[in-house]
Amino acid sequence: MLDALTSGFSTPTSENRLQYFRILIGVACFVKFALALLHRGWFRLERGGYTHYALKHRMGEEQADLISTTYRPVVAIRLLASVAVICGVEPKISALLVLCGLFYELIYEYRYNTIYMALMVACLLPAGNLGTGFSFSDRISSTNAWAQFLAVLITLDLYWNGVWLKVRSPHFMSGLLLAQYVHGAEEVKDRLPYKEFFYPRPVLKALDDSPAGIKKWRFAAQATIVLEAVIPIALFVPQARPWAISIGLLLHTGFALLKPRGIIGFSIATLASYILFVP
Numbered sequence: 001m002l003d004a005l006t007s008g009f010s011t012p013t014s015e016n017r018l019q020y021f022r023i024l025i026g027v028a029c030f031v032k033f034a035l036a037l038l039h040r041g042w043f044r045l046e047r048g049g050y051t052h053y054a055l056k057h058r059m060g061e062e063q064a065d066l067i068s069t070t071y072r073p074v075v076a077i078r079l080l081a082s083v084a085v086i087c088g089v090e091p092k093i094s095a096l097l098v099l100c101g102l103f104y105e106l107i108y109e110y111r112y113n114t115i116y117m118a119l120m121v122a123c124l125l126p127a128g129n130l131g132t133g134f135s136f137s138d139r140i141s142s143t144n145a146w147a148q149f150l151a152v153l154i155t156l157d158l159y160w161n162g163v164w165l166k167v168r169s170p171h172f173m174s175g176l177l178l179a180q181y182v183h184g185a186e187e188v189k190d191r192l193p194y195k196e197f198f199y200p201r202p203v204l205k206a207l208d209d210s211p212a213g214i215k216k217w218r219f220a221a222q223a224t225i226v227l228e229a230v231i232p233i234a235l236f237v238p239q240a241r242p243w244a245i246s247i248g249l250l251l252h253t254g255f256a257l258l259k260p261r262g263i264i265g266f267s268i269a270t271l272a273s274y275i276l277f278v279p
Contacts, residue, residue, distance in 0.1 A: 001152065001236075003279075009146040013279045018124070018144040019131035021151065022095075024272030025120055026085030029098050032117065032265025033079045036105075039194045045071040051108055067107060074104050085121075091130040095121050113266035116158055120269055123151040148276050155273040159228045166225050173225075175218030182207070182258070196260050227251055235277035245274055 003011045036044075045051050045068040055064035078101025084094035102118040124130060128143030171177045185197045186204060207213050207220070227247060234244035252267035 001149065004145055004149045009149060010142040011145050011279065012140045012142055013145050013148055015129045015137040015139050015141055015144055016131070017276055017278065018127050018148055018151075019129070019136045020275055021272055022088070022091055022124055022127075022130050023086050023134075024275075025117075025124070025269055026082050026098075028265045028269035028272060029102070029117060029121065030079065030082040030086065030265075031268060032114075032262070033075065033082055033101070035262055035264065037075065037079070042072065042075070045108065055108055070104075074101055077101065078104075085124075088131055088133040088135075091132070092125055092127075095124040095130075099125075113263060116154070117266060117269050119154050120151055120273065123147050123154065126150070151273055151276050155270065155276075156232050158270065159232045163225050163229045166221070166228075172221055173218070175214050175216070175221045178221055178258075179207070179214050179217045198257050198261075200257075224251070232277075235274055241277070248274060 043049070045055075047065070047068060052064055052068050055067060059067075078098055081094045081097035081101065085091055085098055099118055099121045102114055102121065105114055106118075124147065127147035128141075129137055129139075131137060166172045169177070182199060182204070186199060189195070189197055207216050228251075231244050231248050231251070234240040235248075237244075248271060252271055256264050256267050
């Protein structure tokens with residue numbers, strides 16, 4: 001990071017780092033888009049549905065109808081574009097289409113993980129060599145240095161901004177937030193038309209909403225903060241990098257189990273960024 005800044009982003013890097021990342025971020029977006037279409041997701045913005053109702057009251061009926069009309073073409077195009085990003089077919093044009101699809105989603109569902117994924121896809125646009133298909137360059141050059149720097153910076157911000165928000169939240173720091181979230185999800189799971197949460201029974205038994213269980217949740221919450229603060233730093237250190245990658249993989253697997261499955265694409269995108277911490 002410091003070398004890139006002091007050299008005006010002319011620091012030599014392995015061009016294939018960003019090319020591998022292009023494939024992985026494409027996979028992350030494909031997973032996100034595919035999961036969004038499960039269980040009648042194709043009909044999500046139909047007139048008479050809740051999302052259309054919420055849009056109508058927030059933006060007016062005319063704009064809500066316009067968004068509902070364009071919804072299906074957009075979700076189809078962005079899904080195909082994510083496949084094109086993976087396959088390296090006109091990668092910058094495909095990435096731009098995926099980016100537009102992510103921004104479109106923010107109109108009716110504003111989520112931080114969607115913003116992060118949009119920013120990571122946007123990092124592909126200033127790259128000099130994204131590769132074509134599944135062929136990778138073995139050159140060392142500064143062609144992708146600026147794009148790689150941006151992606152690493154965004155991931156650093158993701159982790160450390162998350163740490164800042166969690167530390168400032170007494171509700172999270174106490175462990176009560178996690179305990180209430182899991183307890184609430186477990187209470188309503190049988191009312192959902194599909195299985196959204198995957199909480200192993202031993203975890204529910206050990207980490208319940210009792211005072212003893214909340215103490216364990218408090219430890220889990222504070223351990224998460226420490227890990228999120230340390231992982232980005234450890235990724236820069238060659239000796240600590242294998243440990244950082246392993247812990248990050250376990251941490252994001254936990255996130256994917258704890259939260260709705262729509263978070264899986266975000267976890268893949270975050271883990272994909274790890275390869276960019278190496279020049």
